[in-house]
Amino acid sequence: EPEVTQTPSHQVTQMGQEVILRCVPISNHLYFYWYRQILGQKVEFLVSFYNNEISEKSEIFDDQFSVERPDGSNFTLKIRSTKLEDSAMYFCASSVGQGDNSPLHFGNGTRLTVT
Amino acid sequence: DQQVKQNSPSLSVQEGRISILNCDYTNSMFDYFLWYKKYPAEGPTFLISISSIKDKNEDGRFTVFLNKSAKHLSLHIVPSQPGDSAVYFCAALAAPYSGAGSYQLTFGKGTKLSVIP
Numbered sequence: 001e002p003e004v005t006q007t008p009s010h011q012v013t014q015m016g017q018e019v020i021l022r023c024v025p026i027s028n029h030l031y032f033y034w035y036r037q038i039l040g041q042k043v044e045f046l047v048s049f050y051n052n053e054i055s056e057k058s059e060i061f062d063d064q065f066s067v068e069r070p071d072g073s074n075f076t077l078k079i080r081s082t083k084l085e086d087s088a089m090y091f092c093a094s095s096v097g098q099g100d101n102s103p104l105h106f107g108n109g110t111r112l113t114v115t
Numbered sequence: 116d117q118q119v120k121q122n123s124p125s126l127s128v129q130e131g132r133i134s135i136l137n138c139d140y141t142n143s144m145f146d147y148f149l150w151y152k153k154y155p156a157e158g159p160t161f162l163i164s165i166s167s168i169k170d171k172n173e174d175g176r177f178t179v180f181l182n183k184s185a186k187h188l189s190l191h192i193v194p195s196q197p198g199d200s201a202v203y204f205c206a207a208l209a210a211p212y213s214g215a216g217s218y219q220l221t222f223g224k225g226t227k228l229s230v231i232p
Contacts, residue, residue: 045219056218091158106158
């Protein structure tokens with residue numbers, strides 16, 4: 001079964017550094033998402049992306065975050081200047097469409113640790 | 116602001132018995148609901164969903180019930196198996212076609228299910 005793949009599985013970075021989290025969505029999917037889960041908390045929506053532009057973003061997704069689909073297969077999340085509170089599991093997801101009959105398929109996540 | 120609530124952080128069930136996981140929501144714009152299962156070190160995996168036009172959806176051992184008037188849904192797993200031990204997330208979506216919809220899933224905090232052999 002096709003999978004969403006994320007790299008790296010674990011990223012450690014110093015506060016203030018830039019990080020890029022990478023994702024390869026399922027090939028025939030058109031909608032792409034980033035979610036995050038801070039340890040012990042719920043999974044939170046960050047951003048959705050369709051047709052090469054952001055569809056929606058949450059309050060969490062401020063100016064230090066950006067997303068890009070640099071080619072036909074990758075979908076990246078960039079955090080420009082990391083903060084301690086950015087430490088979390090970051091999940092990429094993709095879907096064929098929206099709503100009914102188009103559930104999100106998640107990758108295994110990238111654990112980001114900011115020191 | 117917890118729009119999706121899973122009030123039981125954990126649940127233990129004997130193998131072979133029924134597991135019932137509950138979820139409540141407050142946003143009346145939600146009209147599509149999903150359950151995800153998550154194992155440690157893995158991402159959430161889609162399990163089953165239900166649209167608000169239905170009150171029940173069944174897929175093998177998994178059944179989701181929706182009570183719109185109570186803004187409550189539940190996931191039934193029967194019979195429960197040790198491999199079902201995982202964290203289960205309830206998630207909700209306000210359909211884009213409603214005009215005030217959203218493309219973002221709103222998750223509950225999850226319920227950790229332990230199925231005891």
